[in-house]
Amino acid sequence: MLSVYGIAKTDFLDGILTAQYNENDLNLRYCYKDNELTLVPSVSLPSNAVSLDFKRRFGSSDKLSYHFNFDTDEWNAVYKHTIGKNYKLKAGYDSEVRVGWASIWAGQEEGKAKTAPMKMKVQFMLQVPQDNIRNPSLLFRVKKRWDL
Template sequence: MADAKSISQSIAAPSPTTRADGFGGFLQIRRPKLRVTSEFDSVTSVFLHKVSCKLLDKLPKLKLTFHNDSKGQVSVPQVSFVSKFFSMHYDVEESDALLKTSFEVASGFQVRAAHQVKAQQGEVSMVADLAGPAYTVELSSAVPSVGLPRATFKVPIGEISLEEKDDDEAEEQKKTLGVSGILKGHILNGVCTAQYNEDTMNLRYAYKDEQMTFIPSLSLPSNALSCVFKRRFSSSDKLSYSYYFDTDNWNAVYKHTVGKDYKFKAGYDSEVRLGWASIWVGDEEGKAKTAPMKMKVQLMLQVPQDNIKSSALMFRVKKRWDI
């Protein structure tokens, strides 16, 4: 049996493994994981590469993007640093940077600012909650200032913006008040939207249920009327049709999906007299991270109606690696 002295020494003196693990764990610095994404479009024959990593326990993100052609030449390199309150986008070729910041001064009061270094121009915005997040007012001003700030009022049914503009039609230079905005409301089991901008009004009504979507739209004062009709035959088959009354142009698209990662689409556009069909591997609207093997592929065949011999087969590939 071991005596008391040996037992006390074994308890007091940590083992080499314990000491190394504790000290090594304190100084251990893990290499940030790299995410590399490459895209290729057969139309331009140019690769787009993105390399990014998250630093300091995943708080800020560092990203490098650049293009690469068939000759191996690198172009349009850009470096970005993005964090919660500050971001910088640096254009290497232009030696120019776009700086952005956003922070909350007090509860319900936020300040946003952007600055283009080379042009020495930017914008400062202040957003304040009036009666909760659904009711806000935003004041935006260019830097250096050229007039009164733009005011935007947001409510649950839409928003309206007031901005000072130059009157180009006046003989003498003077300022006018420009108004733009959008309003939404529920009418007849659908959503009616009125959008106004620079003397142009767009009226849109959207009705949607489990099987059908109907969207007529009217632009004023041009009186351009269009209509979109969508019919869902099953959970995987859908047909959409659009018609423009002012030009008599129309287009139709049929879509068949298998799960969320495989999609077949075919359509025709009367304006350019072109028929096409495409196959997607990977969610068309999603990211490569969620696609099988972290890769998205699109194959598209375009067949001009006037010259079938000039048909073209195009493809796009996007692949992601986590290193």
């Protein structure tokens, strides 16, 4: 059995057009990006699955991301707000799992490689299921990098 895989990229209409072939699937993706806006429509063949990603930056601390899958009508949206270097607020909704959520991250994301082992981020997240809003979940997560 012969397996074929390949990627081709080219500049097209101020963006990048990518064609990716794997086995019998062809994914076509176009990415337009400037300082404030990112727009990424894509189509998969032969399934004809079409999706759209949209990101909009509102200044240096606010960003809205949206993804829509046309063949399933599923979508998600995320709003991010950064406060200084150490705090990030996020809120979003995912229609596939029907959950709205909000979270706060505390911890510095930027830094040099020498300080990376000391980095730690903490997240508190509140999830509210659309089908049962009286049963929210509070999650706590710690991300820590360990160098041995």
